[in-house]
Amino acid sequence: MAALSLRANDRFFIIAASAAIILVLYFFSLDAASNTFNAIAVGILAATSFFILKSRGGWVFLLYCFGLTFALVSGALIEATGVFLIEIRETAQLTGAAARNALLASFFLVMTYASYKLFLRIIPARLPRFQIAEGLVTRLLLTxxxxxxxxxxxxxxxxxxxxxxxxxxxxxFTHIAPPGYTWVYGNIPMLGFVVALSAYKGSIRYRTSVVWLVAVIITYIFAGEKFSGIFLLLFFFLLPHFIISAPVVKTKHILIGAVLILALALVVFINYTLVYGSAEIFMARLALQGQMNYVIDMISGSARSIEEIVRNFLGLNVEDRERGIVYFMNLVAPGSLVDQMTEYGATFTAPFSANIVYFLVMRWPRLLFLFFLVCWD
Structure with a gap:
């Protein structure tokens, strides 16, 4: 029992110490603007993501880890190169936004990981099952x-x-496809979880599930999908294996994942070349992955009222234009561009963790208190 308590205390100490170091660096970054510090902060985020992914059950954090790291690598590069950001129509400058957002994202990942581990200790190991209803729902979803x-x-x-x-x-989606196409298209990646889980349980053959996966990827490519949809499909398809078997993600798994991502990037490059007739837009799109973190950081700095937080951050009882990513788009981009993109159902890349800075930058004591609550083991 003493050994178990020691391990629990050690785990809490490591998590708390990591978060404290990250926060100290974050406060230092408030007055820092250098490419070197940007690179160090992004490296900390990459290292945090790597060690979370290598922990048992860490696979469930892949979307967070990859999305945040990729966006903030892009953010550091746009500050270093001073590229023109085509959506907000501004030339990027060195502001240190990449460092601030990377450190805040690292803090978020540590908190989320601690909360996840605590949640696993609270919920029962086995939940009650309703086999008849489960079978009917599985067949319906498989169909x-x-x-x-x-x-x-x-x-x-x-x-x-x-x-x-x-x-x-x-x-x-807007001008050619029939009604309902967009909804079906957007939900196929999540169905990958059902197909893979059914193969894992023996409801369908494993070979059948692989054929399904390959067929969907090919269909998605012809449907104009560039990256995110295929990435989500692969994530949900592999998720049952990592949840049920709970293997430790090894370095070789991460390297294989990196190769797959490079292959997807090649697909994206070919897609942009075919659709737009040039590779230049591909490079511009890469830069836009870090655009919102960069620009929201520029307009942050003052405390927001509770009313504004409830309305625009939580999005309670307001229209879509006044909450979420569309709210930030209206803050930083020309209205005509925002109207055009929302009509097509498109948005800018979401600005986490800059949105936290924008709304809660003056409320760190509350965030710290929350952190120690969720980490306490």
Whole structure:
């Protein structure tokens, strides 16, 4: 018992010490603006992501770790190169935004990881199951999983593929595709979880699940998908294995993942070349991954009222234009561009962790108190 208590205390100490170091560096970054510090902070974020992914159960954090790290690597590069950001129509400058956001994102990952571990200790190891209802729902979802890609393929055959029409998928959603296409298209990645779980349980053959995965990826490419949809599909398809088997993610797994991401990047490059006839827009899109973190950091710094936090941060009882990513788009970009993008169902890359800075920058004592609550073991 003493040994278990010691391990628990050691774990809490490591988490708390890591968070404290990150916060000290964050406060130092408030007055720092250098490419070197940006690189150090992004390196800390990458290291934090790496060690979380290598922990048992760390696979569930892949979306957070990859999305935040990729966006803030982009943020550091746009500050270092001074590129022109085509959506907000500004030339990037060295402000230190990448360092601040990378350190805050690292703090968020540490807090989330601690909360996850605490949650696993609270919930029962085995939840009650309702086998009849579970079987019916599984069959329904499996049927949907196999019909949905077939529907997308039929639409592409009848109405044409945006990949060969020189059209991005958002224009295709708005002007070409029939009603319901966008909803079906957007939910297919999550069905990958059902297909893989069914294969794992023996409800369908493993070979069948792999054929389904390959067929969906090919269909998505012809549907104009560039990266995120395929990435989400692979994530949800692999998730059952890492949840049920709970293997430790090894370095070789991360290296294989890096190779897959590079392969997806090549698909994106080819897609942009076919649709736009040039690779330049591909490089511009890479820069835009860090755009919102950069620009929201520039307009942050003063405390927001509780009313503004409830309305625009929590988004309670307000229209879509007054909350979430669309609210920030209206703050930083021309209204005509925002209207055009929302009409197509497109948005800028989401600005976490800059949105936390914008709304809660003056409320660190509360965040620290919350952190020690969730970490206490």
């Amino acid at each position: 949907t999983a196999f019909l949905a890609p077939l529907y997308i393929a039929c639409v592409l055959i009848i109405f044409g593929s945006p990949l060969f029409m020189g059209m991005d998928r958002f224009n295709y």
